[in-house]
Amino acid sequence: GTPLEWHDQHPVYDDWAEAKQPDLEAIDLPTLLCATFSDQGVHNPGAFKAFLRIGSHQKWLYTHRRLKWDAYYSSEVQELTCEFFDCFVKGESDNGFASRPPVRLEVRASRDEIVKVREEEAWPLPGTRYDRFYLDPGSEALVSSPPSGAGEASYDARRGRAVFRHAFDTDTEITGHMVLRLFVEVRGGGSGGPPPDDGVLCAVLDKCDASGRRVPFYGSVGNKNDGVSRGFARVAAREVDEARSTPWLPFLPLRQEQRLSSGEVAEVCMEIYPSSTLFRAGESLELTLAGHEIRPSPPFRKDVSVNRGLHVIHASA
Secondary structure, three states: OOHHHHHHHOOOOOHHHHHOOOOHHHOOOOEEEEEEOOOOOOHHHHHHHHHHHOOOOOEEEEEEOOOHHHHHOOHHHHHHHHHHHHHHOOOOHHHOHHHOOOEEEEEEOOOOOEEEEEEEOOOOOOOOOOOOOEEEOOOOEEEOOOOOOOOEEEEEOOOOEEEEEEEOOOOEEEEEEEEEEEEEEEEOOOOOOOOOOOOEEEEEEEEEOOOOOEEOEOOOOOOOOEOOEEEEEEHHHOOOOHHHOEOOEOOOOOOOOOOOOOOOOEEEEEEEEEEEEEEOOOOEEEEEEEOOOOOOEOOEOOOOOOOOOEEEEEOOO
């Protein structure tokens, strides 16, 4: 089958899927990765995970948030690639490439505003501070302290959505990986059918300006009106391999399905794909949850056919 058919043919991570996984840790050759913040849900997560796993001690990461082919074939990237090959293939080791910092970071405030381009010594960035925000269904906000009480937010699993916002009071750069932990219940199915035992959740992170208007960014396949980042999770595929996870990047083995029982509240850990964005004072981060693709990343589409009834997001377990 084609890549677009693989999911239906192999709904869990089986021997067929495992045979397609390269041993990235065995790569010991110099590596230059062009990693896009724009190609959310397509090349974006794989590029950053590959950089983390590749075993070579000589590896470089070039990040950007342009349209991916515009960046990849730009004169700047072509010159960088030539310097890389001159150094490691032609043997021109004195051209300075080998001593350059490992990460070229591009920070954007919007689709059209690059705030800064700087060099970093590692990915994730050294000194990253990981802050926690909590979903407060009562105020529809992302808050810095756990909300009191056991609130919940719900939406129609096929057509609805829930939105949470956080306004920044100081200029804040968000660069790197994020994790969304949700306490999810799937309630009611209607039509007299059996209660739903699974659910698919889609998430989008947006930036809003001080007036509350959404700020656009470049996305995949020519999208010029994308958000900051996104994520996707299936409740029955929520098992986390803690030994292979970090606090900022969960590893979901998908070796088995864990169906929900009626009334069960499950903890779902969702990877939010890497990005680099400046939020100025007065601007907001907006999280949207839904049971449908809020902003698709063609050509791959998420299968949300299991969704029915209500998705209920609990403030706590």
